[in-house]
Amino acid sequence: MTDLLKTPASWPRPLLGRASADDPTDLDAAVKAGAFAGLKKAVRTLAPAAVVAEIRAAGLRGRGGAGFLTADKWQAAASTLAGRRYVVANGYGADPAARTDPVLLERDPYAVIEGVAIAAWAIGADSAIIAVRATEAGAIRRLEAALGAAEEAGFIGANMLDSGRELTIDVRPVQGAYMLGEETVLLKALEGKRGQPEQRPPYPSERGLFGRPTVVQNVQTLALAAWILREGSAAFGAIGSPAAPGTILVHVRGARRAGIAEVPLGTPLRAILELVGAGGRSGLAFKAVLIGGPSGGILPAALLDTPYSFADLRDAGAHIGSGSIVATAAEADVLELAELLTRFCASEACGKTIPCRIGTRRIEEIASRINAGTPRPTDADLLTDLSADIVASGLCDHERLATLPMASVMRYFRPELDAKLQPAAEQAAGRQRVAVVDGEPAH
Amino acid sequence: MSLIPGLGIVRGMALTLRRFFQPKVTHLYPEVPAEISPKFRGRLQLLYDEHGTLKCETCFQCAQACPIECIDMGGVDTKGRFAVHWGASETYGERREESALRRAGRTVPDVAYEHWSPIDLSAVDAILHEADHDPRRLLEILGATQAAYGYLPVAALKRISFGTGAWYAMVYGTATYYHHLRFEPPARLAGADEPVAPTVESGRERVEADYLAALDQAIGPGSKRPAGRVN
Ligand SMILES: Cc1cc2nc3c(=O)[nH]c(=O)nc-3n(C[C@H](O)[C@H](O)[C@H](O)COP(=O)(O)O)c2cc1C
Ligand code: SF4
Ligand code: FES
Numbered sequence: 001m002t003d004l005l006k007t008p009a010s011w012p013r014p015l016l017g018r019a020s021a022d023d024p025t026d027l028d029a030a031v032k033a034g035a036f037a038g039l040k041k042a043v044r045t046l047a048p049a050a051v052v053a054e055i056r057a058a059g060l061r062g063r064g065g066a067g068f069l070t071a072d073k074w075q076a077a078a079s080t081l082a083g084r085r086y087v088v089a090n091g092y093g094a095d096p097a098a099r100t101d102p103v104l105l106e107r108d109p110y111a112v113i114e115g116v117a118i119a120a121w122a123i124g125a126d127s128a129i130i131a132v133r134a135t136e137a138g139a140i141r142r143l144e145a146a147l148g149a150a151e152e153a154g155f156i157g158a159n160m161l162d163s164g165r166e167l168t169i170d171v172r173p174v175q176g177a178y179m180l181g182e183e184t185v186l187l188k189a190l191e192g193k194r195g196q197p198e199q200r201p202p203y204p205s206e207r208g209l210f211g212r213p214t215v216v217q218n219v220q221t222l223a224l225a226a227w228i229l230r231e232g233s234a235a236f237g238a239i240g241s242p243a244a245p246g247t248i249l250v251h252v253r254g255a256r257r258a259g260i261a262e263v264p265l266g267t268p269l270r271a272i273l274e275l276v277g278a279g280g281r282s283g284l285a286f287k288a289v290l291i292g293g294p295s296g297g298i299l300p301a302a303l304l305d306t307p308y309s310f311a312d313l314r315d316a317g318a319h320i321g322s323g324s325i326v327a328t329a330a331e332a333d334v335l336e337l338a339e340l341l342t343r344f345c346a347s348e349a350c351g352k353t354i355p356c357r358i359g360t361r362r363i364e365e366i367a368s369r370i371n372a373g374t375p376r377p378t379d380a381d382l383l384t385d386l387s388a389d390i391v392a393s394g395l396c397d398h399e400r401l402a403t404l405p406m407a408s409v410m411r412y413f414r415p416e417l418d419a420k421l422q423p424a425a426e427q428a429a430g431r432q433r434v435a436v437v438d439g440e441p442a443h
Numbered sequence: 444m445s446l447i448p449g450l451g452i453v454r455g456m457a458l459t460l461r462r463f464f465q466p467k468v469t470h471l472y473p474e475v476p477a478e479i480s481p482k483f484r485g486r487l488q489l490l491y492d493e494h495g496t497l498k499c500e501t502c503f504q505c506a507q508a509c510p511i512e513c514i515d516m517g518g519v520d521t522k523g524r525f526a527v528h529w530g531a532s533e534t535y536g537e538r539r540e541e542s543a544l545r546r547a548g549r550t551v552p553d554v555a556y557e558h559w560s561p562i563d564l565s566a567v568d569a570i571l572h573e574a575d576h577d578p579r580r581l582l583e584i585l586g587a588t589q590a591a592y593g594y595l596p597v598a599a600l601k602r603i604s605f606g607t608g609a610w611y612a613m614v615y616g617t618a619t620y621y622h623h624l625r626f627e628p629p630a631r632l633a634g635a636d637e638p639v640a641p642t643v644e645s646g647r648e649r650v651e652a653d654y655l656a657a658l659d660q661a662i663g664p665g666s667k668r669p670a671g672r673v674n
Pocket of ligand 1: 061062063064065066067068070090091092093094095178181182183184216217218219222303347394396397398
């Protein structure tokens with residue numbers, strides 16, 4: 001089991017507050033600790049529109065990576081005319097290096113179930129699916145046990161909290177590539193189809209599962225929604241940064257320690273890395289931080305004051321993504337790291353569009369010939385152009401983000417890149433002859 | 444038999460005479476371009492790039508879009524291996540040279556088609572019945588079929604396509620996409636001579652393991668470069 005890191009006592013823990021329970025599936029204990037209080041409040045005292053208004057007032061943003069306003073999704077789904085609507089909780093946890101979502105499901109399944117029920121109440125859905133990676137057997141088992149108990153107690157089921165409304169929640173183990181975590185791909189998998197993304201708009205909140213309005217939400221987002229209804233939007237707004245309040249789960253890795261922590265959004269990277277003993281006065285020196293998973297940005301140690309938030313990371317050339325944060329060793333070769341990340345992204349791309357199946361592969365080839373010491377004189381320009389083209393023409397965010405590792409090397413580690421590009425530059429200047437290995441027409 | 448003798452001949456000649464003076468349909472092509480239905484898309488042909496490599500990436504988009512299902516794909520992978528229908532980079536479905544061979548009417552070393560042998564389909568029929576012939580339960584149907592046969596025989600895929608009404612490209616595309624579904628009986632995987640087909644999980648596991656190894660290497664002090672992609 002993945003370790004939970006100790007965080008400073010002043011950091012609030014809306015997500016992991018109940019994580020230390022002996023038996024997370026014990027419904028009575030969970031209710032005593034506050035579970036389903038938010039749902040009761042929503043169903044008994046608030047109209048669906050008032051629930052959406054509360055979520056909006058809290059400023060809740062999706063924890064699945066992109067940070068989209070949750071209330072906007074709920075409102076769109078609720079106001080699209082349809083016979084049925086669905087809620088899908090995205091617990092797929094695509095990044096193998098970030099186990100935050102399965103750990104939340106294991107440690108506090110009721111928080112996610114409650115959040116799903118609140119979302120269903122707010123948009124008028126009578127059925128919901130919690131999608132979990134098929135290999136996460138522990139999370140699936142606990143979720144199923146918890147769903148059974150919640151239904152027996154009448155929190156969900158044929159007559160949800162005696163409101164006369166029905167809500168069935170299913171757990172669906174899914175398996176596939178990295179891409180399966182993307183919302184339109186996940187919906188395809190739930191429909192039993194090949195997992196490739198769809199053009200958005202229309203967004204799933206208008207046309208989602210089986211063509212019906214569907215709110216797809218990361219499991220953390222839903223657990224936070226439950227907390228907001230229980231504790232109020234003002235309490236939530238007081239946590240973290242004003243632009244994106246609340247906390248988020250991160251999976252931090254350093255040379256000394258690794259584990260999962262709940263951090264307020266807006267916390268400086270420095271403070272997060274200190275949790276694993278990297279940097280700081282007593283910590284190990286490191287060179288760069290990879291933030292956001294395989295398609296993340298590689299930021300230099302000089303940017304440690306950057307707040308961990310959607311907007312600040314985007315400006316710095318990274319993204320929250322999967323919540324993975326990796327501190328590299330002081331002597332790490334960032335260019336090799338970027339190549340390996342790009343290779344992962346290219347291998348995991350779905351193949352639907354040309355930027356996806358060819359563009360990502362070309363970036364990988366450029367990275368690999370630079371690292372192999374056989375760059376071409378045009379490679380730096382090619383990388384810039386190609387990345388811009390992919391960002392401009394990609395169908396889903398995966399291929400766009402797949403340009404980040406190499407782009408961040410270009411932006412922050414230019415001297416290292418230039419050193420590796422040197423042979424090509426010299427050749428271009430006619431000073432030295434270097435055999436440029438011409439690859440075969442690549443496939 | 445007409446009542447008036449000879450009337451048939453007169454009628455026949457009248458038709459001939461009328462046609463004789465009607466405008467002719469022969470077009471003076473290419474001087475006069477032919478009138479073509481707006482839906483006409485021309486002859487299907489795969490194009491080559493400047494290296495002489497087929498441009499088709501066998502992404503299935505055309506096969507899935509084709510309303511009359513006249514485009515069909517099946518086969519192996521993109522990197523010169525065959526007998527591989529899954530794995531991250533295999534999501535494109537088919538090795539293109541082989542798709543070209545098939546189109547050229549030559550024999551193709553394609554297990555998916557070799558496996559096109561008659562099998563007892565009663566198990567598939569039972570599975571389809573159980574799943575209500577519902578195309579929305581395709582993954583479940585495919586999983587049950589694999590459980591019944593040990594792999595997904597092409598004959599079973601065709602039956603599933605027929606039984607659910609989901610077009611074959613969709614059934615095949617879905618089956619190739621998911622890592623836990625396979626097209627060869629497990630015995631063949633184990634006993635294969637050359638090239639060795641990877642086990643069901645290995646393609647996926649290798650990609651993930653490479654990624655995690657890259658992170659470990661970046662974190663840990665100066666270990667050597669982990670093995671790259673195995674081609
Ligand atoms: C390549 C890719 C992988 C993704 N993987 C996940 C994932 O594993 N879990 C997740 O919750 N969201 C993932 N997302 C984001 C989803 O598309 C979607 O935005 C999210 O589930 C919506 O929930 P939120 O608004 O609560 O963040 C991924 C996106 C992309 C482009
Ligand atoms: S399979 Fe894809 S690449 Fe090949 S012809 Fe069809 S649409 Fe084009
Ligand atoms: S990964 Fe294929 S279209 Fe985005």
